[in-house]
Amino acid sequence: MERPSGYILLTSNLAASIEELGAGGSSEHQKLFFKEEFLIDDSKEVIAQAYIASKEPVRVIIAAQNYNLYAQNALLKILEEPPKHISFILLATSKSSLLPTIRSRLPIIDHREPLSQNPFPLALSSLSLKEVYGFLKELTRENPSKEETKRLIESLLFACKEESLPLRAQDLELFGRAIVLAEQFERPAHIFLPLLLLLLQRKKSVRPKN
Missing domain, CATH: 3.40.50.300 (P-loop containing nucleotide triphosphate hydrolases)
Structure with a gap:
């Protein structure tokens, strides 16, 4: 049985x-x-x-x-x-x-009612180090709550899918660890820094070669 x-x-x-x-x-x-x-x-x-x-x-x-x-x-x-x-x-x-x-x-x-996904504040198609720095500075100033941080992580992952950025298994694990860190009240800027640097690296890997 x-x-x-x-x-x-x-x-x-x-x-x-x-x-x-x-x-x-x-x-x-x-x-x-x-x-x-x-x-x-x-x-x-x-x-x-x-x-x-x-x-x-x-x-x-x-x-x-x-x-x-x-x-x-x-x-x-x-x-x-x-x-x-x-x-x-x-x-x-x-x-x-x-x-x-x-x-x-x-x-x-x-069984959740369909909700529109809030767009991530940065456009991944034109992501730059300067924009990453500005975003992290704004995060530190706003100090979002645990739930707000987790929603931001989800919207960033959704943005990756929308931009068709290639994410490997270890990349997805990094997003999973980010959720855990948000649950532990880690500073949001510390959570998003490795994620955004990773996405900058992934963007370079798919950049068309001349």
Whole structure:
């Protein structure tokens, strides 16, 4: 018999999706953890509840606007090897709120309403060192929030696709690490400097030769 595992549900409205799942609260066959920010203590409680023996299937539903980095790391093992009869449903408003290691363990279902992608502030077609310097200086002045920084990273990756810039596997890993650094409240300018220098290098590699 195949063991239940679960999935990740991306949603624009956490409360509405919880209601659609029929998850009004915790019960014998369902455990609900609905938080503004999912912290390490919440992970410990999830793990404790998941290991309570049950002969019937139990759904563990976790929903949060923000997921703490250390709280996610604490869940990795149990998501990979869930206890018997346990399935996990993780609700999030964006992929970037979850670590790549979390996303790799569960299938992702996207129920979000289509949103227009805000363009990255710099045009990659004419990107220069001078523009990179100005952008980083402006980032330092504005000091965007964690979520704003992650959205900027996503818009930069989208801009790369729009410009058909060739990104290698290690380049995509660099974008993944940038999301992690944003989660750790690293300074945005420090996050974007290696990304933009990388893209300058990639632009040179596709420049037409005379």
